[in-house]
Amino acid sequence: MSSQVYDCIVIGAGIQGSCTAYYHAKNNKKTLLLEQFILPHSRGSSHGQTRIIRKAYPQDFYVRMMEDSYKLWAELEKEAGVKLYRRTGLLVMGAENGQQYPRVKDVLLRNRVPTVVLKREEFSQHVPNFNLSSGDGALVDTTAGVLYADKALASIQRLFQSLGGVIKDGQKVTGITPGAVATVTTVSGAYQARSLVITAGPWANTLLSLTGLGLPLQVVKINVCYWQEKVPGSYDVQKRFPCFIQLESQEADQHIYGLPSNEYPGLMKVCYHIGKETDPDERDRQTDQSDIAILQRFIARCMPGLVPVPAVVESCMYTLTPDSDFVLDHHPTYRNIVIGAGFSGHGFKFGPVIGKILYELSTGQLPSHDVSPFKISRFQTPAKSAL
Numbered sequence: 001m002s003s004q005v006y007d008c009i010v011i012g013a014g015i016q017g018s019c020t021a022y023y024h025a026k027n028n029k030k031t032l033l034l035e036q037f038i039l040p041h042s043r044g045s046s047h048g049q050t051r052i053i054r055k056a057y058p059q060d061f062y063v064r065m066m067e068d069s070y071k072l073w074a075e076l077e078k079e080a081g082v083k084l085y086r087r088t089g090l091l092v093m094g095a096e097n098g099q100q101y102p103r104v105k106d107v108l109l110r111n112r113v114p115t116v117v118l119k120r121e122e123f124s125q126h127v128p129n130f131n132l133s134s135g136d137g138a139l140v141d142t143t144a145g146v147l148y149a150d151k152a153l154a155s156i157q158r159l160f161q162s163l164g165g166v167i168k169d170g171q172k173v174t175g176i177t178p179g180a181v182a183t184v185t186t187v188s189g190a191y192q193a194r195s196l197v198i199t200a201g202p203w204a205n206t207l208l209s210l211t212g213l214g215l216p217l218q219v220v221k222i223n224v225c226y227w228q229e230k231v232p233g234s235y236d237v238q239k240r241f242p243c244f245i246q247l248e249s250q251e252a253d254q255h256i257y258g259l260p261s262n263e264y265p266g267l268m269k270v271c272y273h274i275g276k277e278t279d280p281d282e283r284d285r286q287t288d289q290s291d292i293a294i295l296q297r298f299i300a301r302c303m304p305g306l307v308p309v310p311a312v313v314e315s316c317m318y319t320l321t322p323d324s325d326f327v328l329d330h331h332p333t334y335r336n337i338v339i340g341a342g343f344s345g346h347g348f349k350f351g352p353v354i355g356k357i358l359y360e361l362s363t364g365q366l367p368s369h370d371v372s373p374f375k376i377s378r379f380q381t382p383a384k385s386a387l
C-alpha cells in the first residue's frame with residue numbers, strides 16, 4: 001500500500017471524473033484519478049470527437065447550470081490553449097401543440113437565452129436540405145454548438161496533471177473499504193484518501209456495489225451513425241449547418257439529433273437518443289439495430305440530402321436514470337464518498353459544472369447549484385442496505 005494519504009481519490013477518468021479531479025487539484029487538494037483502461041480509450045461514454053452543447057432544455061435548472069458551464073468551458077479552453085467549442089447554433093423542432101417543444105421554447109425565452117423562432121415560411125431559407133414536419137415548430141438556440149470531446153477530455157487530464165494531480169490508468173478498482181480514511185484497492189495496488197468520488201459511468205453500479213449501494217440505472221448501447229452527404233458540403237459545419245434536435249417525430253418517441261459534417265468530411269452524425277440494454281463489459285455483443293431503422297426512415301423523409309444508409313457506425317453507452325436527471329450526491333451511508341452517475345446521454349456539456357459541484361460536495365462546501373433534482377432519495381426503490 002502506498003504510504004501517501006490523498007485528499008481525494010476519483011474513480012473513473014471519463015469527462016465527469018476528469019473534471020472533478022481537475023477542480024480538486026486546482027484547489028490544492030492532493031488528488032489521484034484512477035482509470036480501469038489505458039487512456040485514452042473508447043469503451044465508456046466520453047470518447048468520440050464531438051458532443052452538442054446547448055441551453056435548450058425543458059427545465060430551468062439545466063439552463064442555469066449551463067450558464068455556468070459555458071463560462072467554465074471558456075476558462076478551460078483558455079487555460080489549455082486548445083479550441084474546444086465551435087458555435088453552430090442548435091435547431092430544435094417538435095410539435096407546436098406537443099408536450100416538449102412548447103416547454104423548451106418557454107424555458108429559453110424566460111431565461112433570455114438568445115433564441116430565434118423560425119416561421120414555417122422562412123424555415124428552408126435558414127435551414128436548407130431539411131424538411132420541417134407538418135405541425136412542427138422550429139427555433140434556434142443560437143449560442144449552442146459543438147464541443148470537441150476527445151480534445152476536451154485530454155486537455156482536462158493534462159491540466160489536472162500540470163496542477164500536480166496524479167493519474168493512474170490500467171488500474172481497475174476492485175475493492176473499497178470505507179472509513180474516515182478510505183482504502184481503494186485496484187488490480188495492482190491500494191491507495192488511501194480522506195474522500196472518494198465515484199464517477200464510473202456505465203460501471204457505476206458495479207463500483208457502488210462495493211459499498212453496499214445499488215441505484216436504478218440502466219446501461220444502453222448507442223449506435224453512433226454517420227450519414228453521407230449526396231452533395232458534398234450540404235450539411236457542413238463550414239457552411240454553418242447547425243446541430244439539431246427533433247423532439248418528437250412520426251418515426252420515434254425519443255429525440256433524434258444531429259451534428260453537422262465536421263470530424264469525418266462529408267459525413268453528418270445523426271443518432272437516436274435511446275438504445276438497447278447492455279452489460280458494459282459486453283457492449284459489442286449487443287447488436288440490435290432497430291434505432292438505425294428509425295433513423296433511416298427519418299432521414300429519408302426529413303434530410304433528403306443524405307444517403308439513408310449509415311456510412312460509419314461507432315458505439316457508445318448511456319447510463320440512464322428513471323427520470324433522465326443526474327445523480328450528484330453523497331453516499332447515503334458514507335458522507336465522504338460522493339457519487340456522480342446516471343448522466344443519461346446528456347452529461348458531457350455539463351462536465352465542468354459537474355466537476356465543480358462534485359468537488360464542492362466532497363469538500364463539505366455548499367454546492368454552487370441546487371442539487372435537489374439530483375438526490376438519490378428521489379428514487380422510489382430504497383437504496384440497498386450498506387455493508
Ligand SMILES: Cc1cc2nc3c(=O)[nH]c(=O)nc-3n(C[C@H](O)[C@H](O)[C@H](O)COP(=O)(O)OP(=O)(O)OC[C@H]3O[C@@H](n4cnc5c(N)ncnc54)[C@H](O)[C@@H]3O)c2cc1C
Pocket residue numbers: 011012013014015016017034035036037043044045046047050051052053171172173174199200201202203204207222224271316317318340341343344345346347348349350
Ligand atoms: C452517442 C452519445 C452521444 C452523446 N451526445 C451528447 C451530447 O451531444 N451532449 C452531451 O452533453 N452529452 C452527450 N452524451 C453524454 C455524455 O457523453 C455522457 O453523459 C458523459 O460522457 C458521461 O461521462 P462519465 O464520466 O459519467 O462516464 P464515462 O465516460 O464512461 O467515464 C467513466 C469511467 O470510469 C471508468 N471506470 C469504470 N469502472 C472502473 C473501475 N472499476 N476502476 C477504474 N475505472 C473505472 C471507465 O473505464 C470510464 O473511463 C452522449 C453520449 C453518447 C454515448
Ligand SMILES: O=C(O)[C@@H]1CCCC=N1
Pocket residue numbers: 052053054245255257273345346347
Ligand atoms: O445532450 C445532447 O445535447 C444530445 C442531444 C440530445 C439528446 C442527447 N444528447
